[in-house]
Amino acid sequence: MTTLTASDPGRTTTRTDAVVLDGVTKTYASKAGKVDALRGITHTFAASTFTAVMGPSGSGKSTLLQCAAGLDRPTKGTVLVAGTDLAKLNEVELTTMRRSTMGFVFQSYNLLPALTVFDNVALPLRLAGVRPGRRDILTALAEVGLEGHQGRRPAELSGGQQQRVSIARALIARPQVVFADEPTGALDRTSSHQVLELLRRSVDEQGHTIAMVTHDPVAASYAHAVIFLEDGRLVGQLQHGTASQIAAMMSELER
Ligand code: ADP
Ligand code: MG
Numbered sequence: 001m002t003t004l005t006a007s008d009p010g011r012t013t014t015r016t017d018a019v020v021l022d023g024v025t026k027t028y029a030s031k032a033g034k035v036d037a038l039r040g041i042t043h044t045f046a047a048s049t050f051t052a053v054m055g056p057s058g059s060g061k062s063t064l065l066q067c068a069a070g071l072d073r074p075t076k077g078t079v080l081v082a083g084t085d086l087a088k089l090n091e092v093e094l095t096t097m098r099r100s101t102m103g104f105v106f107q108s109y110n111l112l113p114a115l116t117v118f119d120n121v122a123l124p125l126r127l128a129g130v131r132p133g134r135r136d137i138l139t140a141l142a143e144v145g146l147e148g149h150q151g152r153r154p155a156e157l158s159g160g161q162q163q164r165v166s167i168a169r170a171l172i173a174r175p176q177v178v179f180a181d182e183p184t185g186a187l188d189r190t191s192s193h194q195v196l197e198l199l200r201r202s203v204d205e206q207g208h209t210i211a212m213v214t215h216d217p218v219a220a221s222y223a224h225a226v227i228f229l230e231d232g233r234l235v236g237q238l239q240h241g242t243a244s245q246i247a248a249m250m251s252e253l254e255r
Contacts, residue, residue, distance in 0.1 A: 017044050017045070017046060017047065017080070017083075018045050018046065018047045018049075018081070018082060018176050018177045018209040019044070019045040019068050019079070019080070019081050019177055019209075019211065020043075020044050020045075020078075020079070020080040021041050021042060021043050021044075021064075021067070021068060021077065021078075021079055022042050022077055022078045022079075022080075023040050023041075023042055023076060023077035023078070024038055024040070024041040024042070024064070024067055024074045024076070024077035024078070024079060025038055025039060025040055025041075025074060025075045025076040025077050026038040026060075026063050026067055026072065026074050026075050026232075027075045036232050037060045037063040037232055038060045038063055038064060038067065038074070038232045039231070039232040039233050040076075040077070040233070041060075041064060041077070041229075041232075041233070041234050042077075042234070043227060043234060045068075045177065045209060045211050046209075047176070047207070047209050048203060048207040048208070048209055049203065049209060049210075049224045049225060050199060050200055050203040050209075050210045050212070050222070050223040050224050050225075051210065051211050051212070051223055051224065051225045051226070051227060052212050052213075052214055052219065052220035052222075052223035052225070052226045052227070052246075053065065053211060053212065053213045053214070053226075053227055053229065054213075054214060054215060054217075054220050054226055054227070054228050054229070054246070054250060055215070055228055055229030055230055055253075056215070056230065056253075056254060057215065059229040059230050059231060059232065060229050060231075060232040061181075061213040061215075061229055062181055062213060063232075064213075064229065065179050065181055065211065065213055067079055068081070068179065068211065069081075069098065069102055069104070069179045070086040070089070070094045070097065070098060070102075071098075073086075073087070074087075081097070081101060081102070081176065081177065082101050082176040082177070084097060099124065099127050099128045099173070100128055100173065100175075101175055101176040101177065102175050102176070102177055102178070102179060103124070103169075103170030103171055103172075103173070103175040103177070103178040103179070104170055104178070104179055104180075105163070105166050105167055105170050105178065105179070105180035105181070105183045105212075106166070106180075106181055106182075106183070107181060107182040107183065107185040107186055108186065109154070109159075109162040109163055109165070109166045110166065111154040111162055111165055111166060111169075112154075113153060113154050113155060114153075115153070115154075116150065116151055116152065116153060117141065117146065117149050117150050117151070117152050117153070117154070117157070117165050118137055118138075118141075118150035118151065120154065120165055120166075120169055121137050121140055121141060121150075121165060121168045121169045121172055122137050122172070123169065124169060124170075124172055124173045125172060125173055128173055130173070132172075136172070137150065137172070138150060140168040140171065140172050141165075141168055143168065144164040144165070144167055144168045144198055145164060145194070145198075146161060146164055146165065146168070149161070149165075158191070159186055159187055159188075159191060160187050160188070160190070160191025160192075160194055160195065163183060163184075163186075163187060163191070163195050164194070164195065164198065166183075167183075167195065167198055167199065167202075171202060171206075171208065175208075176209060177209045177210070177211065178199075178202075178208055178209065178210045178211070179210075179211050179212075180199065180210060180211070180212040180213065181212075181213045182213055182214055182215070183195055183199070183212060183214075184196060184214070184216065184219050185214075185216075192216075192218075192219065196219055196222040197222070199212065199222065200222045200223075203224070210223075217243045217244070217246040217247040217250060218243045220241070220243070220246045221241060221242055221243040221246055224239065224240060225237065225238065225239050225240075226238045226241055226246055226249075228249060228250070228253055230253050235253055236249055236253060
């Protein structure tokens with residue numbers, strides 16, 4: 001694995017850039033013809049920032065996240081995560097890289113139903129070949145407000161609690177970046193607030209980096225920055241926007 005530094009010719013990435021997308025294009029070939037899901041996205045997700053990715057349904061938000069996380073390969077353009085060009089990695093190296101540098105939070109939680117809460121949170125460490133410390137897991141659970149729940153199974157928890165388990169799981173291996181796709185999409189308002197507060201706090205207090213896809217302006221307002229996608233293009237950005245400013249920008253773009 002190569003790590004690019006500021007001294008590499010032609011590259012200006014630095015340690016403070018968690019994810020750098022440069023001219024990222026993704027074209028899907030389907031039976032109905034070609035779909036240009038991303039049309040040349042250039043954006044830097046700086047370290048220790050919480051960024052929301054917004055845009056109408058079908059604008060390319062999930063594709064952007066998938067390409068940034070190396071779950072999908074761009075048709076054109078480059079993706080650097082923590083200085084590493086994902087295109088230079090084979091599938092095995094990509095998997096190793098994902099396990100060591102990325103965390104994931106999904107709308108549907110994606111917890112393993114047969115495992116306890118403890119073992120779900122410990123899983124990324126086990127997959128990375130690290131023996132999970134019992135105290136570390138219990139501390140991670142306490143940080144998401146789930147002390148005493150380590151022996152339960154996911155089905156015995158509410159949606160909001162399950163999502164908080166998945167956040168503990170995403171953060172346990174101290175990843176360089178956490179990707180979250182509609183993490184509050186299935187939650188009620190109170191649970192959403194708890195989850196978003198937790199994500200924001202993990203950035204402000206522990207220096208994590210989060211890229212979160214959402215179509216909800218209230219959810220996006222918990223982020224430091226919002227980027228707006230439309231039809232596969234980056235069409236706007238907002239720093240420290242309120243929910244109503246973000247909503248106004250959305251309706252502007254949809255016009
Ligand atoms: P969003 O998350 O913003 O709703 P997506 O990134 O899921 O948008 O999709 C962007 C566009 O790419 C849409 O037109 C979608 O239908 C298309 N698309 C996404 N994934 C695939 C795929 N695997 N095969 C073909 N088309 C796809
Ligand atoms: Mg999506």
